[in-house]
Amino acid sequence: xxxxxxTHRKLILLALLFAAIVAGFSLYAPRFAQANIATSIxxxxxxxxxxxxxxxxxxxxxxxxxxxxxxxxxxxxxxLAMMAVRAGAPPALLPVLAIGCGLxxxxxxxxxxxxxxxxxxxxxxxxxxxxxxTAMALTNGAPIPGVPAWLxxxxxxxxxxxxxxxxxxxxxxxxxxxxxLAFTAWGRWVYALGFNERSARLVGIPVDxxxxxxxxxxxxLAGAAALVSLAWLGSARPNIGVNLELESLAAVLLGGIAIxxxxxxxxxxxxxxxxxxxxxxxxxxxNVATIWQVGVVGLLLILSLLLDLLPARTRLR
Amino acid sequence: MLSKYAFATAxxxxxxxxxxxxxxxxxxxxxxxxITGIPYFNAxxxxxxxxxxxxxxxxxxxxxxxxxxxxxxxxxxxxxxxxVNAISVSILDASGxxxxxxxxxxxxxxxxxxxxxxxxxxxALYVAQATDEGLGDTLIDELVKRTGEDATIGIVSGxxxxxxxxxxxxxxxxxxxxxxxxxxxxxxQFSGSSSDKxxxxxxxxxxxxxxxxxxxxxxxxxxxxxxxxxxSANNVGKVFGTGYCSPNTARSYIxxxxxxxxxxxxxxxxxxxxxxxxxxxxxxxxLKASNTVPGLxxxxxxxxxxxxxxxxxxxxxxxxxxDQFKF
Amino acid sequence: MPSAFRIVGQRELALLLLCxxxxxxxxxxxxxxxxxxxxAAVLRNCVELMLVGLGITLLLAMGGIDVTVGLVxxxxxxxIGRLLLAGFDPWVAAAAGPLVGLAIxxxxxxxxxxxxxxxxxxxxxxxxxxxxxxxVALGGQWLSGLPPTLSAIFAGQIFGIVPVSYLVIGxxxxxxxxxxxxxxxxxxxxxxxxxxxxxRLAGIAVKQVRLGVYAVSGALCGIAAIFYIxxxxxxxxxxxxxxxxxxxxxxxLGGTNILGxxxxxLGTVFGVLxxxxxxxxxxxxxxxxxxxxxxxxxxxxxxxLIERGLGRDVLRRVTLRAA
Numbered sequence: 001x002x003x004x005x006x007t008h009r010k011l012i013l014l015a016l017l018f019a020a021i022v023a024g025f026s027l028y029a030p031r032f033a034q035a036n037i038a039t040s041i042x043x044x045x046x047x048x049x050x051x052x053x054x055x056x057x058x059x060x061x062x063x064x065x066x067x068x069x070x071x072x073x074x075x076x077x078x079x080l081a082m083m084a085v086r087a088g089a090p091p092a093l094l095p096v097l098a099i100g101c102g103l104x105x106x107x108x109x110x111x112x113x114x115x116x117x118x119x120x121x122x123x124x125x126x127x128x129x130x131x132x133x134t135a136m137a138l139t140n141g142a143p144i145p146g147v148p149a150w151l152x153x154x155x156x157x158x159x160x161x162x163x164x165x166x167x168x169x170x171x172x173x174x175x176x177x178x179x180x181l182a183f184t185a186w187g188r189w190v191y192a193l194g195f196n197e198r199s200a201r202l203v204g205i206p207v208d209x210x211x212x213x214x215x216x217x218x219x220x221l222a223g224a225a226a227l228v229s230l231a232w233l234g235s236a237r238p239n240i241g242v243n244l245e246l247e248s249l250a251a252v253l254l255g256g257i258a259i260x261x262x263x264x265x266x267x268x269x270x271x272x273x274x275x276x277x278x279x280x281x282x283x284x285x286x287n288v289a290t291i292w293q294v295g296v297v298g299l300l301l302i303l304s305l306l307l308d309l310l311p312a313r314t315r316l317r
Numbered sequence: 318m319l320s321k322y323a324f325a326t327a328x329x330x331x332x333x334x335x336x337x338x339x340x341x342x343x344x345x346x347x348x349x350x351x352i353t354g355i356p357y358f359n360a361x362x363x364x365x366x367x368x369x370x371x372x373x374x375x376x377x378x379x380x381x382x383x384x385x386x387x388x389x390x391x392x393x394x395x396x397x398x399x400x401v402n403a404i405s406v407s408i409l410d411a412s413g414x415x416x417x418x419x420x421x422x423x424x425x426x427x428x429x430x431x432x433x434x435x436x437x438x439x440x441a442l443y444v445a446q447a448t449d450e451g452l453g454d455t456l457i458d459e460l461v462k463r464t465g466e467d468a469t470i471g472i473v474s475g476x477x478x479x480x481x482x483x484x485x486x487x488x489x490x491x492x493x494x495x496x497x498x499x500x501x502x503x504x505x506q507f508s509g510s511s512s513d514k515x516x517x518x519x520x521x522x523x524x525x526x527x528x529x530x531x532x533x534x535x536x537x538x539x540x541x542x543x544x545x546x547x548x549s550a551n552n553v554g555k556v557f558g559t560g561y562c563s564p565n566t567a568r569s570y571i572x573x574x575x576x577x578x579x580x581x582x583x584x585x586x587x588x589x590x591x592x593x594x595x596x597x598x599x600x601x602x603x604l605k606a607s608n609t610v611p612g613l614x615x616x617x618x619x620x621x622x623x624x625x626x627x628x629x630x631x632x633x634x635x636x637x638x639x640d641q642f643k644f
Numbered sequence: 645m646p647s648a649f650r651i652v653g654q655r656e657l658a659l660l661l662l663c664x665x666x667x668x669x670x671x672x673x674x675x676x677x678x679x680x681x682x683x684a685a686v687l688r689n690c691v692e693l694m695l696v697g698l699g700i701t702l703l704l705a706m707g708g709i710d711v712t713v714g715l716v717x718x719x720x721x722x723x724i725g726r727l728l729l730a731g732f733d734p735w736v737a738a739a740a741g742p743l744v745g746l747a748i749x750x751x752x753x754x755x756x757x758x759x760x761x762x763x764x765x766x767x768x769x770x771x772x773x774x775x776x777x778x779x780v781a782l783g784g785q786w787l788s789g790l791p792p793t794l795s796a797i798f799a800g801q802i803f804g805i806v807p808v809s810y811l812v813i814g815x816x817x818x819x820x821x822x823x824x825x826x827x828x829x830x831x832x833x834x835x836x837x838x839x840x841x842x843x844r845l846a847g848i849a850v851k852q853v854r855l856g857v858y859a860v861s862g863a864l865c866g867i868a869a870i871f872y873i874x875x876x877x878x879x880x881x882x883x884x885x886x887x888x889x890x891x892x893x894x895x896x897l898g899g900t901n902i903l904g905x906x907x908x909x910l911g912t913v914f915g916v917l918x919x920x921x922x923x924x925x926x927x928x929x930x931x932x933x934x935x936x937x938x939x940x941x942x943x944x945x946x947x948x949l950i951e952r953g954l955g956r957d958v959l960r961r962v963t964l965r966a967a
Contacts (some may be wrong), residue, residue, distance in 0.1 A: 352881075353881075355880070355881065356788075356906075359784060359785060373664075381777070480826070491910075504932060507926065507932075507933055507934055508933070509882070509885070509886070511880070511882045511883065511885055514876055514886070516875075517689050518933055522922050522927065523675060524676045524679060524682040524928060525676055525927060525930065526676075537659070538882075541878040542878075549875070551655075566786075566788065
């Protein structure tokens with residue numbers, strides 16, 4: 001299996017880098033080491049983490065898999081779910097609605113990619129335009145208020161310093177995904193079809209159905225992110241998912257998943273997400289202009305991939 | 318290899334950190350704009366810096382790179398964690414601020430709005446450039462003076478999600494309906510935040526409505542596009558452009574006649590007032606109904622009921638006076 | 645291979661018909677649509693996308709991609725603007741555009757080629773880096789109030805009717821067409837797009853060609869920057885933010901194979917025209933501009949689905965090659 005030492009080494013490097021970042025900022029600005037920093041970093045990690053998990057599954061299952069529409073899916077799921085509630089759907093159904101919308105939008109991506117064989121980059125570029133555009137056009141850009149009050153503690157509360165949504169959604173989801181990937185036949189299939197599609201087909205793995213599932217899951221996770229955003233902000237924002245497609249890709253690749261699929265794991269993705277958010281917070285903490293954050297994250301992504309070059313040279317090409 | 322990586326990281330960290338010097342124990346006031354890198358907020362920053370120097374506080378100016386509400390909230394949260402004594406924000410999404418207000422209160426810090434308000438959030442106060450009604454009414458009244466009451470007028474706005482811009486559009490629409498029933502106000506078009514898109518939309522609107530008499534650029538980022546489009550279409554004098562545009566942004570269009578007038582306040586004065594207000598909040602100095610602010614020409618009114626500190630009436634810039642203003 | 649050389653294929657014809665159909669609908673709904681002013685405006689709005697789209701066409705045909713093109717245009721435009729403000733001769737300032745574009749294209753190409761990073765990933769990373777660069781180059785301000793000297797040269801018409809921009813575009817497309825057909829560079833480019841490994845085995849200098857195409861694409865963004873500055877005389881922070889996705893959409897719509905091996909220059913031209921015609925037409929018939937991206941997306945996916953529906957070997961396409 002491709003879960004090799006290379007992946008582990010990357011994970012260790014990532015963890016070291018993360019530790020270095022935390023240590024560096026804490027030394028420079030002692031206030032940074034306080035516990036409530038962790039709370040706010042996790043608070044701002046949830047959306048990216050959920051979306052990145054879905055993105056990770058899509059990329060992992062190969063076939064040049066990529067989902068550029070995740071941000072649009074988050075926005076549109078939030079908007080559609082709130083519009084449904086406003087139109088008379090019972091508010092108690094809001095979680096189901098948000099996740100359901102996401103699932104549906106993800107399924108559309110999956111069908112277009114697997115049934116019609118359209119390259120994922122182009123298929124999801126199209127749906128990105130459609131999802132993000134529809135969310136804006138339906139609302140004219142204005143947020144839809146009226147999220148029921150009982151949902152707000154889910155978005156704003158903390159337990160022992162950890163945001164409720166991080167504890168109840170992000171952690172279980174990542175553990176579940178990691179467990180499934182590591183210990184089940186399903187997980188081995190995902191790696192197999194990412195690693196070598198031809199042989200995966202030959203041994204009878206339902207490649208297309210697996211990929212369809214990956215896109216559907218990515219959609220459902222984006223729907224879950226939409227739900228968190230509703231509970232957090234108290235309204236549906238038509239542009240809540242802006243930039244998430246690129247940020248999630250950065251997190252996935254930084255987390256050690258190969259863009260060609262089949263290599264990497266989701267725990268690295270979670271680490272990368274928290275690291276990116278920490279880095280941004282830290283830079284801000286020491287008052288480095290926000291524009292540098294964009295560049296530093298981009299540079300980090302490139303550097304992490306250049307790193308692959310070193311051991312790659314020793315291998316057969 | 319590992320050590321190489323660690324070294325690179327360390328080098329990166331030092332190079333980034335060395336730029337920012339640790340500050341003395343002055344009280345800190347921060348302002349978070351809706352987006353960084355546009356002249357309007359740069360002017361506010363400059364005013365804020367001047368005030369910080371005059372008042373002996375440390376001023377922090379930081380904001381999102383995209384007009385992204387989550388990024389903005391994250392920045393505000395960060396400033397709270399940093400223990401910045403008074404934090405002002407030109408809010409992108411009014412609905413997202415309330416949890417942060419609670420978080421700031423818990424940390425005994427002051428969180429208030431400036432330039433764009435979140436009235437329901439429990440913020441300490443709102444530093445307003447002018448009333449929304451004052452801004453909307455002034456603009457449409459001045460425009461109708463030039464186009465006449467039975468004109469067709471188009472609206473080009475920037476980011477469709479900016480709540481303050483949408484409020485002004487609402488005021489303009491309400492005023493037009495109530496006072497100028499013959500006026501035909503087209504639905505607003507949104508260009509995002511790019512000026513070339515604004516120019517394209519403005520051009521398309523003029524083509525679609527040959528009887529178009531006026532074009533309103535609501536977002537400051539749409540001002541150059543609208544002015545440019547009117548000039549390119551050789552419609553100077555036929556179509557009157559206007560908007561909430563600073564003299565620096567619109568100067569050449571004001572002079573060419575593409576935009577015979579624009580409406581704005583002095584953003585630097587607003588930035589100055591914002592920091593001054595932050596200082597009063599830190600010192601727990603109660604605000605009076607009318608306050609004399611050193612560094613500002615006119616007294617500033619405060620409405621204790623709504624918590625609005627008002628800079629004053631908006632200014633109207635025309636070819637006659639535009640050169641007196643350097644912002 | 646012969647499909648790469650067809651001048652007018654099915655796709656191009658279909659796009660042309662779509663453009664015409666859109667035109668007919670818009671004329672029926674808005675009398676102003678066919679006015680000389682509007683036709684000129686639509687053509688004007690196509691200029692940058694035509695040039696940037698040509699670069700993307702070449703990149704995609706080679707099996708590459710670049711999502712930073714909008715920012716490259718922005719950086720080149722900033723260079724031109726700064727030189728204009730510093731009082732340089734407009735020709736000198738204009739020349740800086742393609743040079744800066746070329747230089748950045750080389751950087752991008754070097755990261756992709758020598759870093760052996762999949763192009764989509766590398767350029768997503770560089771997107772962040774170049775955004776920071778744009779901000780720093782602008783110093784957090786806008787470049788505005790540029791002198792009209794450049795506009796006088798590049799925003800004008802020859803013989804009072806043919807826009808200078810289209811003379812340049814026509815010449816560049818002719819060169820690109822000939823290069824793809826007649827020169828080793830073009831043949832190598834398509835060969836790499838067809839099968840990079842085989843191209844390498846055939847002795848093609850794969851790295852040099854790939855680097856070269858990124859440089860060419862950068863230079864094209866730089867040329868587009870000249871026209872951008874001439875028209876808008878203003879550069880702000882968000883410059884070019886939607887350009888890359890629009891360009892990729894237009895090029896794919898035009899029938900260039902994103903997996904490489906086939907370039908359709910004429911398809912790109914029609915793809916650009918169709919996207920801009922729709923954007924303009926929608927405003928003209930009074931549809932809110934917020935729906936425009938939805939239309940672009942629907943058009944793109946619609947075209948691809950129809951193509952698929954016509955029946956092709958689906959599985960063969962799902963080749964493992966990350967863009």
